[in-house]
Amino acid sequence: MPYALQVANLHVMLGGQAVLQGIDLQVRAARWTSIIGPNGAGKSTLLKAMAGLQPAQGQVQLFGQAFEAMAPRARAQLLAWLGQSERAMDDLTAFDTVMLGRMPHQNWLATPSAKDTAIVADAMRSTHTWDLRERSLAELSGGERQRVMLARVLAVQASVVLMDEPLANLDPPHQTQWLLDMRALVRSGVTLVSVLHEVAVALQADDLVIVHGGRIVHAGACDDPATRAAVEAVFEHRIVVRQVDGMWTAVPRL
Numbered sequence: 001m002p003y004a005l006q007v008a009n010l011h012v013m014l015g016g017q018a019v020l021q022g023i024d025l026q027v028r029a030a031r032w033t034s035i036i037g038p039n040g041a042g043k044s045t046l047l048k049a050m051a052g053l054q055p056a057q058g059q060v061q062l063f064g065q066a067f068e069a070m071a072p073r074a075r076a077q078l079l080a081w082l083g084q085s086e087r088a089m090d091d092l093t094a095f096d097t098v099m100l101g102r103m104p105h106q107n108w109l110a111t112p113s114a115k116d117t118a119i120v121a122d123a124m125r126s127t128h129t130w131d132l133r134e135r136s137l138a139e140l141s142g143g144e145r146q147r148v149m150l151a152r153v154l155a156v157q158a159s160v161v162l163m164d165e166p167l168a169n170l171d172p173p174h175q176t177q178w179l180l181d182m183r184a185l186v187r188s189g190v191t192l193v194s195v196l197h198e199v200a201v202a203l204q205a206d207d208l209v210i211v212h213g214g215r216i217v218h219a220g221a222c223d224d225p226a227t228r229a230a231v232e233a234v235f236e237h238r239i240v241v242r243q244v245d246g247m248w249t250a251v252p253r254l
């Protein structure tokens, strides 16, 4: 089975604390993997390490190649990243922000090609940000801004996309749209890894990785009953995983 990302014996220390303690993970290509777990479990740190943005002990491979062996530009074309509450340059327009996603494909100081412009327009239309294209980021609401950042990641057209809390600030229609867009992306062959607090959305993924205390406590297919039991357990049985209209969802146990 082809793997997009392989993580072996990953350790991260932050502020004298062991935040990741020997993570082994294999992310299957052309599938959607969701990472969930309680606050402070180490999810964001794991995702950052998989993006090469977090110094760590251990090994991360992208399509079988060690990260450090890859040229930065080749890696930036293959792997796109959306961080949590990502900072952006407030003075840039939404259009120019999304165009930043094309940088790994452009030559230094070259003007964007017609292809770059078409890809940016597509990404902005699919995230409903096209009408915001001339506004500066500073003028946008939290959800509008998040959708612009999503468009930027889509504009990279990377084979592997990592997203940390992509639904932050998105209203329910845009959450549903995100789900539909991500399914289409994965069907087209992209590998998606997302850290999500919305358990009901995370359960729609193909595979689920559950992190607790810097360790993976469960990894399995979302349609495996053992995975659903592990979800309830890691959240101390304060939620129940139920089927509604043929879809698995999580509701509070009151």
Ligand SMILES: Nc1ncnc2c1ncn2[C@@H]1O[C@H](COP(=O)(O)OP(=O)(O)OP(=O)(O)O)[C@@H](O)[C@H]1O
Pocket (backbone or CB within 6 Å): 014, 015, 017, 019, 037, 038, 039, 040, 041, 042, 043, 044, 045, 046
């Ligand atoms: N720069 C840092 N220095 C010290 N400790 C850190 C640093 N960054 C993160 N931590 C700690 O590492 C642990 C894991 O953080 P991380 O952000 O990976 O958790 P998370 O599972 O994504 O949490 P959340 O669900 O709250 O976003 C937390 O206990 C956090 O306080």
